[in-house]
Amino acid sequence: MTSPRPLSSVPDQPARKTRWTDAELMAVQFPEPRWAVPGLLCEGLNLLAGAPKLGKSWLSLGIAADIANGDPALNSIEVERGPVLYCALEDTGRRLQRRRRQMLAHGGRPSAMLTLETASPTMSHGGEALLVDWLEENPHARLVIIDTFAKMRGSDPVSSSAYAADYAAAARFKTIADHYSVPFLLIHHVRKQGAEDFQSLVSGTNGLTGAVDATLVLERGRGQADGVLHITGRDVEETDYAMTFDARSGAWTLLDGPADDHLLNDTRSAINRFVREHPGTTPAVIADALDLKPTTVRQTCTRMAKAGQLHPAPGGTYHPPKPSDSADTPEVSQLSLCHSTDADQGGHQ
Known part of the structure; x- marks a missing residue:
């Protein structure tokens, strides 16, 4: 540490306004x-x-x-x-x-x-x-x-x-x-x-x-x-x-x-990116577009939906996750995406 020197005292909190009427608050420029x-x-x-x-x-x-x-x-x-x-x-x-x-x-x-x-x-x-x-x-x-x-x-x-x-x-x-x-x-x-x-x-x-x-x-x-x-x-x-x-x-x-693209395994990352670009798509369309096995995509989409990484909708379609999705799956944190599984790596056709 540098040589001892006189130090400034901690300043008192400045007087500041802490109460307004609703109209006054809306008029303030912070x-x-x-x-x-x-x-x-x-x-x-x-x-x-x-x-x-x-x-x-x-x-x-x-x-x-x-x-x-x-x-x-x-x-x-x-x-x-x-x-x-x-x-x-x-x-x-x-x-x-x-x-x-x-x-x-x-x-x-x-x-x-x-x-x-x-x-x-x-x-x-x-x-x-x-x-x-x-x-x-x-x-x-x-x-x-x-x-x-x-x-x-x-x-x-x-x-x-x-x-x-x-x-x-x-x-x-x-x-x-x-x-x-x-x-x-x-x-x-x-x-x-x-x-x-x-x-x-x-x-x-x-x-x-x-x-x-x-x-x-x-x-x-x-x-x-x-x-x-x-x-x-x-x-x-x-x-x-x-x-x-x-x-x-x-x-x-x-x-x-997005961080998801770098945290998910290759299959989940590709699916996540495709659904974000084409919301409301089906596993069959995803499999065809990404040249993946339909069974692999269908199973992976199901797992991703359970993990809050995709949002399932009627008709078997999938959308990007909603903010509330992770709240329904307490076993998986929205901010700690699950690791890949061997089943996700189903490979190409």
């Missing part, structure tokens, strides 16, 4: 939210969770460098250039340097707008002031990343319930993020046991996911994807991003098109 990465990271408090060694730190450091340079995030999404603070609290300067050198040796660029910090006090013992100090010095900041949340949250009050403690710990970061209208990203871990709802994978209680503005979960991918980023939040649409990972450069890259 500013649009600020995005670090459009469609991915919005102003407020964001939480990124994933299993150890899956690449969360590579992902967050890569996004930090992209924004600091004004380069497309994930090699795809245009961003506005600006200062970024990356707190790599589980790294030493040597490890962080090695990681950055690896990135720079394979197409990355250095940036004077990227601040790298490897130590910080917990939030209740000076961490809040450290963040405020940097934000005051960088009024056009685009993103603050805390890697990891556990290293900076500090101890919980003895009398607090687990839910209240998680909520209060996240709220400390959210207060600062909201005051400066800057996106914050907390890096966190997932539970060891699985869960149907990707938000339930996040380690801790619902107090944590309830306090943040958006939850992102990085899971190991299937098919063509090395990873899948599930996202839900107050200002972001619930969606999935399929990505590939380049171990040489440490770079995550967004794959084109």
Whole structure:
């Protein structure tokens, strides 16, 4: 950490209007939210969770460098250039340097707008002031990343319930993020046991996911994807991003098109794509168009419908899935598509 210096005090919440008549509310012109990465990271408090060694730190450091340079995030999404603070609290300067050198040796660029910090006090013992100090010095900041949340949250009050403690710990970061209208990203871990709802994978209680503005979960991918980023939040649409990972450069890259196309096995992916382009089609038409065995297509469509990947309609036709389809099949999460089966690989005629 840099040499000790006087730190700014945490600012009081500004007085703001909190009550309107209905007519007054409709007449207010609120500013649009600020995005670090459009469609991915919005102003407020964001939480990124994933299993150890899956690449969360590579992902967050890569996004930090992209924004600091004004380069497309994930090699795809245009961003506005600006200062970024990356707190790599589980790294030493040597490890962080090695990681950055690896990135720079394979197409990355250095940036004077990227601040790298490897130590910080917990939030209740000076961490809040450290963040405020940097934000005051960088009024056009685009993103603050805390890697990891556990290293900076500090101890919980003895009398607090687990839910209240998680909520209060996240709220400390959210207060600062909201005051400066800057996106914050907390890096966190997932539970060891699985869960149907990707938000339930996040380690801790619902107090944590309830306090943040958006939850992102990085899971190991299937098919063509090395990873899948599930996202839900107050200002972001619930969606999935399929990505590939380049171990040489440490770079995550967004794959084109819907995540389903990259997660399903080849047969399901082809059927899914055809039905999306030709809604209301039958297995016979699909089999003829894709040169697949009719029995394979019929059986696969049935399995996909049960998994919420297709929507069956009267007359034996199939449509793209409706948002409510997955709710009828709790054994399969809409965001964790089932693995392929041998029966799906029925082959060509």
